Amino acid sequence: MLKTLPCGKKQSTQAHSGSKNQDWKVLLDRYLKEKGLRATRPREHVAEVAMSRETHFDIQSLIKEVRAIHPEISPATVYRSVNTLCEAGILTETLQSQGGVTLYESALEDHHDHIICVDCGIIFEFHDATVEKAQQKAIESQGFEEIRHRHVVYARCTQPKRI
Amino acid sequence: MLKTLPCGKKQSTQAHSGSKNQDWKVLLDRYLKEKGLRATRPREHVAEVAMSRETHFDIQSLIKEVRAIHPEISPATVYRSVNTLCEAGILTETLQSQGGVTLYESALEDHHDHIICVDCGIIFEFHDATVEKAQQKAIESQGFEEIRHRHVVYARCTQPKRI
DNA sequence: ATGAATGCAAAGGTTTTGCACCCCC
DNA sequence: GGGGGTGCAAAACCTTTGCATTCAT
Numbered sequence: 001m002l003k004t005l006p007c008g009k010k011q012s013t014q015a016h017s018g019s020k021n022q023d024w025k026v027l028l029d030r031y032l033k034e035k036g037l038r039a040t041r042p043r044e045h046v047a048e049v050a051m052s053r054e055t056h057f058d059i060q061s062l063i064k065e066v067r068a069i070h071p072e073i074s075p076a077t078v079y080r081s082v083n084t085l086c087e088a089g090i091l092t093e094t095l096q097s098q099g100g101v102t103l104y105e106s107a108l109e110d111h112h113d114h115i116i117c118v119d120c121g122i123i124f125e126f127h128d129a130t131v132e133k134a135q136q137k138a139i140e141s142q143g144f145e146e147i148r149h150r151h152v153v154y155a156r157c158t159q160p161k162r163i
Numbered sequence: 164m165l166k167t168l169p170c171g172k173k174q175s176t177q178a179h180s181g182s183k184n185q186d187w188k189v190l191l192d193r194y195l196k197e198k199g200l201r202a203t204r205p206r207e208h209v210a211e212v213a214m215s216r217e218t219h220f221d222i223q224s225l226i227k228e229v230r231a232i233h234p235e236i237s238p239a240t241v242y243r244s245v246n247t248l249c250e251a252g253i254l255t256e257t258l259q260s261q262g263g264v265t266l267y268e269s270a271l272e273d274h275h276d277h278i279i280c281v282d283c284g285i286i287f288e289f290h291d292a293t294v295e296k297a298q299q300k301a302i303e304s305q306g307f308e309e310i311r312h313r314h315v316v317y318a319r320c321t322q323p324k325r326i
Numbered sequence: 327a328t329g330a331a332t333g334c335a336a337a338g339g340t341t342t343t344g345c346a347c348c349c350c351c
Numbered sequence: 352g353g354g355g356g357t358g359c360a361a362a363a364c365c366t367t368t369g370c371a372t373t374c375a376t
Contacts, residue, residue, distance in 0.1 A: 038330060038375050060365080074333045079366065101365080115307050128301035131294060135316065138291035144278050144318035151314045153298065155307035201350050203356060223340080237358045242341060264340075 023108055024051050024090040031088035042073045046081035047090075056094055056103040056123060094150065113151035120157065186271055187214050187253040194251035205236045209244035210253075219257055219266040219286060257313065276314035283320065 028047060032039055049065050050057070063078045082104060085091040092107040094114075112125040131151075139146050191210060195202055212228050213220070226241045245267060248254040255270040257277070275288040294314070302309050 036330085040331060040375070042332065072333080075365095076334080076367075077332060080331080115302060115305065117307070118310055124305065124307070126301060126305055128297065130297040131301055134291065134293040134297045135314075138289060138294055139278060139316055139318055140321075142278065142287065142289055143321055144280070144287070144316070145321045147281055147317045147319060149314070149316040151298075151312070153302055153307070153312040154310045155302055156310060158303075158306055158308045199351095199355085201355060203350065205357065235358080238340095239342075239359080240357060243356080 024106070027090050027108075028085070028088050031090075037084070042070070042077045043081045043084065045070055045073065046078050047085055050082065050085060050091060050104070051106055053105070056105050058101045058103050060101070062104075092148075113153070115153045115155050117157050118154050187269070190253050190271075191248070191251050194253075200247070205233070205240050206244045206247065208233055208236065209241050210248055213245065213248060213254060213267070214269055216268070219268050221264045221266050223264070225267075276316070278316045278318050280320050281317050 024047070029039065031037075046062070046066055050062060053062075059079060059082055062082070063075050066073050066078055067075075082091060086093065086104070086107075090107050091104050094103050094105050110127065112127045113131070115124040115126055116122070117124065135149065135151075136146060187210070192202065194200075209225070209229055213225060216225075222241060222245055225245070226238050229236050229241055230238075245254060249256065249267070249270075253270050254267050256265050257268050273290070275290045276294070278287040278289055279285070280287065298312065298314075299309060
């Protein structure tokens with residue numbers, strides 16, 4: 001499935017085989033049971049909205065979307081739920097927006113790095129095995145063992161584009 | 164020049180050839196003139212303290228150091244000066260600390276990426292030509308032209324360490 | 327019933343802004 | 352002298368926390 005970006009590029013929306021898209025419910029349930037936590041309505045609603053996002057989002061926008069449907073859910077609950085979802089391993093912090101706000105995205109997507117166009121602001125995802133492998137080697141030669149990484153390239157579209 | 168880190172590693176403090184260490188004064192002056200801005204005492208003091216830092220720092224720590232010597236300089240001025248220094252191209256935002264606070268460092272150092280040890284929290288700098296080259300190629304093949312990048316690897320020390 | 331989770335409001339912390347005064351050019 | 356810069360304090364934000372109440376188990 002392809003989506004046309006403002007810069008004229010096409011980007012996979014990562015609809016994948018469709019299996020992962022429901023996995024989070026299983027994983028979340030398992031995590032909650034393990035920890036003796038509860039599957040409450042507000043918590044599940046935040047999870048539903050968060051996991052339906054296709055790309056990076058910040059908590060403020062999540063709060064807006066959640067409260068548009070369930071105005072009784074407080075911002076504090078959204079913050080608390082997002083933390084729980086991160087601990088459950090189905091969400092991860094990714095980038096920091098220019099304003100320094102933390103952005104999140106599903107932890108169940110395949111790993112990818114990011115290219116941000118400084119002209120049109122679009123966030124493009126890429127994965128390159130050579131880069132990953134070279135990085136792995138470099139890290140190990142320094143005596144470290146990689147856990148995860150965040151690789152963001154600020155760039156400019158070089159192809160004809162329509163801003 | 165080597166510095167021993169808490170994890171037992173040694174890291175160059177990048178004292179270099181010594182030429183760059185004064186460059187910022189020239190660059191700042193040039194920038195201020197260009198933009199019709201003024202070389203005021205508080206602004207120069209913030210620059211002096213900021214450029215004397217050897218690694219990443221956050222604004223709060225800068226405020227503390229600046230006010231230790233010049234208590235009359237207000238936090239607002241430090242914020243404003245740091246922004247100016249970034250626009251002048253002698254400082255850059257680098258990472259975001261775990262708390263989401265923006266960290267800065269001199270923009271005149273050689274480019275390097277970062278490894279953050281999730282155990283001891285140390286920020287280790289590395290540069291690997293293979294990684295850089297592979298990235299360059301990957302970005303170009305996607306139709307982008309790199310401007311700058313931020314590559315942070317969260318890892319664990321694998322060598323014996325003293326925390 | 328029991329303790330986790332929520333909503334609300336208040337607190338905490340960082341960064342920005344308005345404005346009168348100051349001082350570099 | 353004029354306009355940018357500063358200090359101060361207030362405001363604006365984002366995020367966390369305390370507490371009484373609600374609700375899942």
